[in-house]
Amino acid sequence: xxxxxxxxxxxxxxxxxxxxxxxxxxxxxxxxxxxxxxxxxxxxxxxxxxxxxxxxxxxxxxxxxxxxxxxxxxxxxxxxxxxxxxxxxxxxxxxxxxxxxxxxxxxxxxxxxxxxxxxxxxxxxxxxxxxxxxxxxxxxxxxxxxxxxxxxxxxxxxxxxxxxxxxx
Numbered sequence: 001x002x003x004x005x006x007x008x009x010x011x012x013x014x015x016x017x018x019x020x021x022x023x024x025x026x027x028x029x030x031x032x033x034x035x036x037x038x039x040x041x042x043x044x045x046x047x048x049x050x051x052x053x054x055x056x057x058x059x060x061x062x063x064x065x066x067x068x069x070x071x072x073x074x075x076x077x078x079x080x081x082x083x084x085x086x087x088x089x090x091x092x093x094x095x096x097x098x099x100x101x102x103x104x105x106x107x108x109x110x111x112x113x114x115x116x117x118x119x120x121x122x123x124x125x126x127x128x129x130x131x132x133x134x135x136x137x138x139x140x141x142x143x144x145x146x147x148x149x150x151x152x153x154x155x156x157x158x159x160x161x162x163x164x165x166x167x168x
Contacts, residue, residue: 036057
């Protein structure tokens with residue numbers, strides 16, 4: 001006798017869909033996400049190719065691959081107990097898993113066009129932040145390049161004369 005198909009997990013009323021750069025892999029999470037944070041650790045910095053990675057966390061039971069599952073490649077780091085998945089076609093990082101949190105999945109926030117129900121308010125690995133990371137310094141528009149901002153270089157402090165007797 002045939003077994004009936006297993007029931008699909010019940011989705012919440014609202015989902016947020018994400019996709020890789022080429023669009024071949026599509027995924028979704030039930031909204032709201034569990035959390036959102038900025039990860040400044042070297043591993044995330046290297047994996048994302050950026051100063052830091054911004055993730056949203058979801059229960060695996062509230063996470064679904066909608067298309068392109070056959071295009072997902074996976075890198076496992078046994079020493080750290082982590083696994084990173086990415087699109088084999090375009091290389092987009094898709095999700096990040098940790099052995100110490102087997103029921104959770106972390107997805108780069110940039111994959112989602114719409115809201116995920118959580119704003120990133122946490123910063124992890126701040127002590128490992130790259131020294132070249134922008135830290136909120138004031139910026140100004142770069143003349144001749146609309147939409148480009150730059151951090152003005154700091155002016156060197158005025159040097160005081162060695163001996164005030166000889167000051168003009």
